[in-house]
Amino acid sequence: MLIFDADDTLWENNVIFERVIDEFLDWMAGPGLDRAGVREVLDGIEAANAVTLGYGSRVFLHSLRECVERLRGRAVTAGEAARISGWAAAFEGDGVELIAGVAQTLAELARRHALVLLTKGDVAEQERKVAASGLAGNFRGVHIVAEKNVATYEELVRAYDVVPSSAWMIGNSPKSDILPARSAGLNAVFIPHDHTWVLEHAEVDPKDAGVLRLSAFGELLKHF
Template sequence: MGERLSVVGFDADDTLWQNESFFRLTEDRFADLLRDFVDGDHLMERLLAAERKNIGHYGFGIKGFMLSMIETAIEVTENRVPAQIIGQILDMGQEMLRHPIELLPHVEDTLATLSDTHPLILITKGDLLHQEQKLAASGLGDLFHGVEIVSEKHPETYRRAFTDHGAGPDRAMMIGNSMKSDIVPALEAGAWAVYVPHGLTWALEAAEAPEGHPRFREMPDLGGVPDHIARIEG
């Protein structure tokens, strides 16, 4: 019989609820605002470069995205961007912050099932206030034993979280949609990991899949996670 998992970790954005789709829609609106100054493909390249540069300053989330859009608009227009467009960028960001939570398939049933048998923790990146607001709005907060909102996800992030909330990474599992942030570092820490692809992945979260790793599994949604854990535990 396998050893029982002492804790199960979940990512939040695009694992439990929709997130990236709102960024893509806002990028389309951003391109439309600046269509008289630059073509859309070049604008997205400049925006991605700004986001990559600014992560260390602003972290992950909508507020940093807004600032990167404003910076990009100033640069591509050579400081000629109308104040009205800056105002519209701010409005778009505020709309994103107000967007209602849309849970992904099988989230509620899976969390409810697992919370009866295992401590669950949320391990997510992003703006502290906004992540707390989204968790509260999701109605899922009572199902989690603990919440970790972090600036970045490294192997040490998972070692600490799984030790603080359980018996260490060797008896823990991480479930998420980002190969770079949720899967690879959790496996490096010694945990099990389940990759649930969302379909839309931010370019800065891309990474090679650890094919053949004995603790790695890919699933189309969260529905199969309880049975997978049962098989591991034997």
């Protein structure tokens, strides 16, 4: 069984957040606190909110508002709130941008293997992206979870009655895709993405024989 991450593995995602963050840093940086300092505060707020509120654009916009309040030591003004709300448009729309080679590669792999999609985040938001991608027909199941941890992977292989060592998790995030899957006994395919969210970064043991490293999605056809 091949299990696929969605955001930044099948389609572009974090680059959209980074574009908004870039504008936010320009707005908030000033005397006494540069862009790097603002980003450090925002990263800390996002990390805390991910634990209590989860993931997705609504939580992200909430984090921007909280960051403004923390940095300015007061509640946001109506104008500031409107500016933050305006960034919601960046995450709306009926389409997604597939990463190169994804559609063709998944179609071929689906003829050879059982494929499953595993993604985390806001259910409605992720369902919209899955539908917009046109890829759902390749998967035997689509699972949207609050968090991707060891228990998530253990539950998934049990649900499909699969021996963990015969399953592969494929994704771009060391923290959510690679490390917990390996801890649950699955193999993993690590396909790095230039714009992986900073909070998803972690070290992957280069000596771990259970992790296959690829530079492009289409290379999966050489191995599966």
